Amino acid sequence: MKDCWHAQVKSVCQDRASRSMGMMSKVVMLGDLYVGKTCLINRFCKNMFDRDYKATIGVDFEIEKFELSGVPYSLQIWDTAGQEKFKCIASAYYRGAQVIITVFDLADIKTLDHTRQWLEEAMKENDPGSCFVFLVGTKRDLLSSAECRKMERDAIKIANEMQAEFWSVSAKTGENVQDLFFRVAALAFEDAILKEVEGVTAPTVIGPGGLISKTMCCITAPSGCV
Numbered sequence: 512m513k514d515c516w517h518a519q520v521k522s523v524c525q526d527r528a529s530r531s532m533g534m535m536s537k538v539v540m541l542g543d544l545y546v547g548k549t550c551l552i553n554r555f556c557k558n559m560f561d562r563d564y565k566a567t568i569g570v571d572f573e574i575e576k577f578e579l580s581g582v583p584y585s586l587q588i589w590d591t592a593g594q595e596k597f598k599c600i601a602s603a604y605y606r607g608a609q610v611i612i613t614v615f616d617l618a619d620i621k622t623l624d625h626t627r628q629w630l631e632e633a634m635k636e637n638d639p640g641s642c643f644v645f646l647v648g649t650k651r652d653l654l655s656s657a658e659c660r661k662m663e664r665d666a667i668k669i670a671n672e673m674q675a676e677f678w679s680v681s682a683k684t685g686e687n688v689q690d691l692f693f694r695v696a697a698l699a700f701e702d703a704i705l706k707e708v709e710g711v712t713a714p715t716v717i718g719p720g721g722l723i724s725k726t727m728c729c730i731t732a733p734s735g736c737v
């Protein structure tokens with residue numbers, strides 16, 4: 512069965528690769544103003560960090576291109592404004608997300624409390640269970656290791672409630688930023704391929720993903736597949 516699943520995945524990848532047919536997944540970043548959403552995207556997509564704050568007006572997006580198992584693959588990363596006055600514009604872009612990243616500032620506990628509300632808003636526009644959810648604490652560089660561990664304990668509780676994967680990062684130093692987005696890409700890519708493989712039911716939880724770089728990816732079979 513596992514061999515059969517691998518063969519089907521391989522055939523979908525080969526077919527797409529031979530036809531140079533790309534795949535794309537939509538990622539939506541949300542969270543309070545000033546938590547560092549734009550900086551996180553800029554660190555990953557442009558390897559840059561800007562210490563000056565420029566509020567996002569409504570929404571913005573970046574496309575990051577990869578090649579996974581020979582298949583051209585892109586993440587369309589939507590950066591939404593945290594300011595209340597732009598909420599109605601930004602929420603129009605929540606629909607159809609494969610991945611929702613709720614972002615908070617590790618140095619500001621109230622932004623962590625607000626992540627539940629942000630996720631609730633995003634899930635009004637998406638079907639339950641249709642998205643991978645990440646909870647990401649930013650500005651890790653501003654905290655001592657002890658402060659960081661304390662915040663992370665609180666954040667993990669909320670991540671468990673949200674059924675989200677928790678990551679602690681810094682856009683300033685770049686710590687964990689690339690690993691976070693590679694993990695996002697691996698999960699979203701596996702999910703997109705699974706949906707294409709006929710007769711395979713997508714599992715609720717997908718395994719640890721594969722090793723992924725901008726030029727290669729190794730896909731693991733879902734845990735439910737024997």
Ligand SMILES: Nc1nc2c(ncn2[C@@H]2O[C@H](COP(=O)(O)OP(=O)(O)OP(=O)(O)O)[C@@H](O)[C@H]2O)c(=O)[nH]1
Nearest residue numbers: 544545546547548549550562564567593650682683
């Ligand atoms: N020290 C430190 N500062 C950061 C980090 N990430 C962002 N900042 C700073 O935090 C401020 C806000 O960052 P943005 O990325 O603009 O925040 P945002 O969440 O996109 O804000 P809105 O667009 O209003 O929703 C800026 O002054 C950044 O320089 C980080 O990892 N470490």
